[in-house]
Amino acid sequence: MLRVCWKGAHAAARQCVCGKVKAHPLQHCRKYSTAGDSGSSAGKIVAASLLSVGGGLGGAILYAKWDPKFRANVEKSVPYSDQLFEMALGPPPPPLVLLQKKPIEPLQIFSLSEASKESKQPKDKAKKSDPAPVEAPAAVEEAPAPTAQTLEEASVEAAHIISAIGEVPSVPAPGTSDESPPGHTAAGEECKDHHEPELKERPAEEVTARLAQQDKAEQDALALTLFPTLTAGLEESLGSTAKTTLQAIGAQEAALTAIAAHTNKLKEAMDSETPPDEKSSQWKALNEALSDRTRAMEEAEEALLKAKGELENLRGVINSAKQSKINTARPQILAAEENLHSMIVDLDKVVTKVQTAQTEAKIVSQYSELVNEAKAQFQQELANITPETQANWKGLSGKLSADDLTSLIAHAHRRIDQLNRELAEQRVREQIHIEVALEQQKLEDQKALERAVVSTLEHSREDMRLEQEKKAQEVREVMEAEMRTQLRRQAAAHTDHLRDVLKVQEQELREEAQEILNSKMMEQETHYRRLTQEQLDTFTLDMNAAYARLKGIEEAIDSHVIAEEEARKAHQLWLSVEALNYTLRSAGADFPTEPLEGAVGVIKENCAENEFAQALATAIPEESLSRGIYSEASLRARFYDIRRLARRVALIDETRNSLYQYFLSYLQSVLLFEREQVAPPAKLAPEDLDTFKLLAYANYSIERGDLELAAKFVNQLRGESQRVAQDWLKEARLTLETKQVISLLSAYANAVGLGTTQAP
């Protein structure tokens, strides 16, 4: 401030100096040329002033640089100093603000955005490389590794892995098929054990196997009908063959005996030691035996043939039985075969016996033939010798003469010699003959042996075959039994399985059926319910509608009654309000109205239940009730006095209230010229709060009949004017209040009346 004054003083000095210079330019020139004292003194003054001003400015600037508060003060007080300071010192130092926290947050946000960006990139990558799900999570892992791992990325990863796994086609689990029967392999194995073609026909599946077995069983059943016939046939043929075989054997044995007998007889006959008379009987017997033998042989042959035929038959039957594929006939067949075999064996044995006997007999017969030949020869010789003797020399015993006898003896001797020679020869050749005979015998024996061997071989083969068959049969039976048990087991398992499956299926079906049933039932029920509900609803609706209408009618009637009541009340209220209004008119020029107590009391009585009216009636101020109110006209008239008075004491307030002030105020009111009525503005500014203006506005308002606005303006007076206008204001307020309430009441009464009037 000192500097300012100093500056001001210097400025004044300068001005005065300048004024001097301006006033006397010629003088100045002259003075400059002629005398320098005044110039020098002026110059001195100028210099001194400039110096002081400059010094002051410089000092101020320096101090401002050091102390910013001083700078701010100077800038505030001296108008263009801020520009000067800015030019000299630069912009003012800015206020201190904390900025340290800002840079940290953007970095974090940036990192997150980076992370999200980067995670988006591997996401795209991963979407392309879906078939390689292993790579995708690796890629996702790699990319966001440098940036901070956030929950976002982890969730993205997880989602990726899950999606990738889901997209890889999962290998379907091997279906548990319990279709493969456990007995299937067993059946297969069993199939291997069986040689019969029937079992190979069995199919792989259990059920069809069972069916096949069932078929076979049927077949068996069918065959069982054939079976007895077959067995019967077998037995029949067996019986007949046995019979014939026995017959054959018997015949053969008979033949054997016959042969033996014959041979014996022949031997006996050959011995020829018996007396001659018995010889003929012998020869007869021999012949008989021979014939017997032949007969027996023939019979034997026949029987043998028949037996063989029967055996063949039997064999054929057995074969056919075999081929008829009946298992149950097997033992019978086997037995039949055994029987056949034994029969054949026996037959063969007997035949061999017969054959040996025959060979023997042949030998013997050969011998006998030889003997007979010799005899014949002898006889021939004898006959030659003794031609007269008869051929049959057996009966010659009595008829022979001595010549004959000697010739015979000579022949006999010659014969004996011959025979001796032959015997010797024979003895010589005996060995050879024996050898030959042995050879022959050997051959014969060999043949016989071969035959026997062959036959025994055949027999043994047959035996073995039969045994094998028997064993096979047994094994078959055993296997059959086992297979049956296994099959039974399998069947049992199958039945169990079927049972379970059926049970499950049954359960499922039952449930399904139950479900369907339930759903259907529910449907039906819901349908039924819906229908009933609909019916109920419609009925309820109708009932409600009817009831509502009834209610409406009742309400209408009630409301009519109420409305009429209301109308009556409204009418009463209106009348009472009219009465009140009439009382208002009773105000005179300078005296107030009658006390409004009576009218208001009437209102209160009439509208005891009308709260609004009651409230309004109570809202009427006490003064108006007891004393009455002034009319507007009287208030207007009074206002002019107030105005005059207020103007006169406009200057008087708490601070200025001496008598001198009163005089001044009066003088002011007299000397101040203004319009009496000024239209009040829409908004009051503080300069409008001047007493005179306010009074002018109030005057204007009251001239236009707006007492309220005038009262508002008068309320703004202050000081003595206010005090002067106090009473008037009070009265005005009272009047306004009462009028407002009454207008409200009348409006209300009118409204109620309007509301309750019914159109004709």
Add this chain to the structure above:
Amino acid sequence: MSEKELGQKWDRCLADCAVKFGTGLGLGIVFSVVFFKRRTWPIVFGTGLGLGMAYSNCQNDLRSRYVLHSKYFSFEQKLEAFASS
């Protein structure tokens, strides 16, 4: 009526002024005559005194509304007043 009040005050004031003026004058005359050998100055003095008193009275009367009335209370009195209320 508040507006009448001022007028009443002025009336009183004037009346008082007149009375005091007259009284002063009279007293002045009396004193001048009696004590001060018919000089003018006691009359003037008395008149002035009277006018002055009237002025003062008038002023006080007009000012009476704005005068602040104070009262000195001791602490004990205040407490008593507070306790009793």
